[in-house]
Amino acid sequence: MPYDREDMGRLVRELTGPLVAHLSPGRARLRLGTNAAHYPDAAAELEAFARPLWGLGPLAAGGGTFEHWELWRRGLASGTDPGHEEFWGAVTDFDQRLVETAAIGLALALAPEVVWDPLSGRERDNLAAWLLHALTVEAVDSNWHFFPVMVGLGLERVGVGFDPAPNAARLERLESFALGGGWYGDGPTAQRDYYIPFAMHYYGLIYAALAGDRDPGRAERLRERAAAFALDFQHWFASDGAAVPFGRSLTYRFAQGAFWGALAFADVEALPWGTVKGHLMRHLRWWRGRPIRDSAGLLTLGYGYNQPLLTEQYNAPGSPYWALKAFLPLALPAEHPLWTAEEEAAPDLPAVATQPEAGVALMRCEEGRQVVMLSAQQYNTWARHGAAKYTKFAYSTFFGFSVPSGSRGLDQGAFDSTLAVSDDGVHWRPCEVPRDSTAHDGLLHSHWAPWPDVEIETWLVARPPWHVRVHRVRAERGFFSAEGAFAVNRDTPPRRSAEGPGHARLDSPSGLCVIEDLTGVRAGRLVHALPGTNVLAPRTVIPTLTGEHGPGEHWLACAVLGLTESPPDAEWPEPPGWGTVSELLPGGHTCGLRE
Incomplete structure (x- = not known):
C-alpha cells in the first residue's frame, strides 16, 4: 500500500x-x-486519552x-x-x-x-x-x-x-x-x-x-x-x-x-x-x-x-x-x-557502520534486506527483561530477539544471540552489565561477570552476513555454557536441520540460521523456546552451542549466520576464515582456535 x-x-x-x-x-x-502498569488507573486512562493527540493534533x-x-x-x-x-x-x-x-x-x-x-x-x-x-x-x-x-x-x-x-x-x-x-x-x-x-x-x-x-x-x-x-x-x-x-x-x-x-x-x-x-x-x-x-x-x-x-x-x-x-x-x-518529493528507495549504505556513541556496529546483510546490530555497551537494570533488550550480542530486523519466560532451562530462558552460563545446568545467567566497552571498525569489546569469581571478556567481530564472537573466560568454578544464534520461526517446517559436535543449523522457509563452534569444544542442539518469547514470531527454535567446563581459563568462539533466504546451493554456508578475525584481536591472538 x-x-x-x-x-x-x-x-x-x-x-x-x-x-x-x-x-x-x-x-x-x-x-x-486491565491496567497492570505501576501507576494508578487515573493516570493510565489519561495516557490512553492523551496519546492519540500525537496524531490528531x-x-x-x-x-x-x-x-x-x-x-x-x-x-x-x-x-x-x-x-x-x-x-x-x-x-x-x-x-x-x-x-x-x-x-x-x-x-x-x-x-x-x-x-x-x-x-x-x-x-x-x-x-x-x-x-x-x-x-x-x-x-x-x-x-x-x-x-x-x-x-x-x-x-x-x-x-x-x-x-x-x-x-x-x-x-x-x-x-x-x-x-x-x-x-x-x-x-x-x-x-x-x-x-x-x-x-x-x-x-x-x-x-x-x-x-x-x-x-x-x-x-x-x-x-x-x-x-x-x-x-x-x-x-x-x-x-x-x-x-x-x-x-x-x-x-x-x-x-x-x-x-x-x-x-x-x-x-x-x-x-x-x-x-x-x-x-x-x-x-x-x-x-x-x-x-x-x-x-x-x-x-x-x-x-x-x-x-x-x-x-x-x-x-x-x-x-x-x-x-x-x-x-x-x-x-x-x-x-x-x-x-x-518522489519517494526514493532505501539508500545504498556500507556493509558495516560502527557507532561508538551507542556501542554498536550495524551490519547491512543481503543487499539491505536484513540489518543486524551487534551491541556491547548498553544495559538496563531496572526495566523488565532489561538484559534481553540491551545486552544480547545481536539484534536482527528479520529474526528479532527473545525475552525470557521463566528461570529454569534453556527453553524458558530463550537465550538467542547471547552466551549464558550456569553452575547447575538448570538456572542460567546471560550478560547483564557490560563494562569497559569499546566499538571501533566493526570490532566490539567488553567485560562482564556473571558471578564474582567468573570474569568474561567478549569480542564481537562484524563479517557480514556472518558475525564472530570470541570469549575469554576466567573461572574459579566449573560451569556450563549455552550460546544461541538467532531464533527462527518454527511454524514453518524446516527443509533441513543439523545438530552435533561443533554446530547447530536450521534451514526453513522462515530463514536460515547457523552457529559454528570455532574451538571444537561445544556441541550443537536446537532449543525450542517457550511460546511468546520472541518479539516477531510467537514460536521459535534457537540453534545453540552447549558445553561443560572446569575451573580455569577457557577460550570460546563461534561464527553465527542468519539469512532471510537460503543460498541457492544445498551446501551449508562456510564461516569466515579465522585469519580474517584473529588479526583484529589484541596481538592477533589465535585463542587456540582451529583455522
Missing part, C-alpha cells in the same frame, strides 16, 4: 476511531482493559478532518476540572501524568482552533491551571525534561503566561546530555536506544520549529545535531522499512520512525527529501503488515504481535498509542517538499 499525506491522514483516523467506544461518560478516561493542523473532536474537548474539560468525578488528579513529582501533558501541549500549539478555542472560559481556566501546575513539578532526569517544554509551547500559543525560566533551565539540562556526533544520552545513563530519535531529537525538533524565532541559537544547535544523527540512524532500517528491534518501549512500534517526520517538521534536510520520505513510508508500510491490532482495531501490547510478556512495568493498555508520534508531518502543508 503506498503511503502519502492523504493515506497517513486516513491511517490516523483508522487508528483512533476504535477508541471512541471506550471513552468514559465524561470523555476524560479511555478504558482499554498534526492532522488538524494540516487541515485534516476528525469527526470526534468534540469528545476530546469534553474530555479535556472533565479531566482538568477538580470538581468532576473524572478529574485526572494534579500532576505530582515524577508522575506519569507529566508524560501525557506533552501531547496536550503539542495539540494546543498546533491546533488551538479545535482544541482550545471552542472551550468555555471556565474550561480554559481549568485546563490552563492544570497545565501550569505541571510546570512546577520534578521530572525524571532524562527526556522527561522536555514534557514541561512541550506544555510551555502550547500555553504560549493560546496566550497563557508563565515563568519561562524553569523551562530554560530544563533545556540547558537536556543539551548537557549531548554526546557529539548528533547523539544524546537519555539522561546520565548508558542507554542509546529509540528514546534518542523518538524523544530527545523529536521534541528538540518540535521546539526548534515552534520556538526558533525567539531562541535561534538553541534551535540551530538542535537542528544540527538532528542532521548529524540522521546519517547514523538510517543504518538502523532495512530496505523493507523494518527497524532493528532493540531496547525498551518497543510497544510504541512505529514511533521508531517518528524522527524522519520530525526532520521535515523542522525543515531539516539531513538527507534528500525523497530519501527521508522513503524511510518514513516504508516503515509505516512494514508495520501495516504486522498483526498488532485486536479484533476491535485497538493497538495491542507487544511488538510484532500481541505479546504482553515483552512490556515494561510502565506500559498500560493505552501505552502503544505513542506510535502516533509518527504522524507529526501531517501538520505540514501539502506543498512541503517532503510531500512533493
